[in-house]
Amino acid sequence: MIFLMEYKRSEGRIVSLRNFDDSQRRHVENVRLERELDLNQKGIDHELVLLDAADEDALRRTHSRYFMDLRELLKSVGST
Secondary structure, X not given: OEEEEEEEOXXXXXXXXXXXXXXXXXXXXXXXXXXXXXXXXXXXXXXXEEEEOOOHHHHHHHOHHHHOOHHHHHHHHHOO
């Protein structure tokens, strides 16, 4: 499964999260590019990422920083 995530780094929050079947890789790459161009044109500083995972639970384990709020993220950095 492929996930397209739009993340607002300054607030530490996910703006959108969409999932696609692996067979749609080319399509989702085009969607990401179009969205990135649109955001840049509007001057919006969001991170757009494509991530592969078996399902959303696996994604939450492997990329947990995206699913933490800013307070949780700071706490996890401070504890290492």
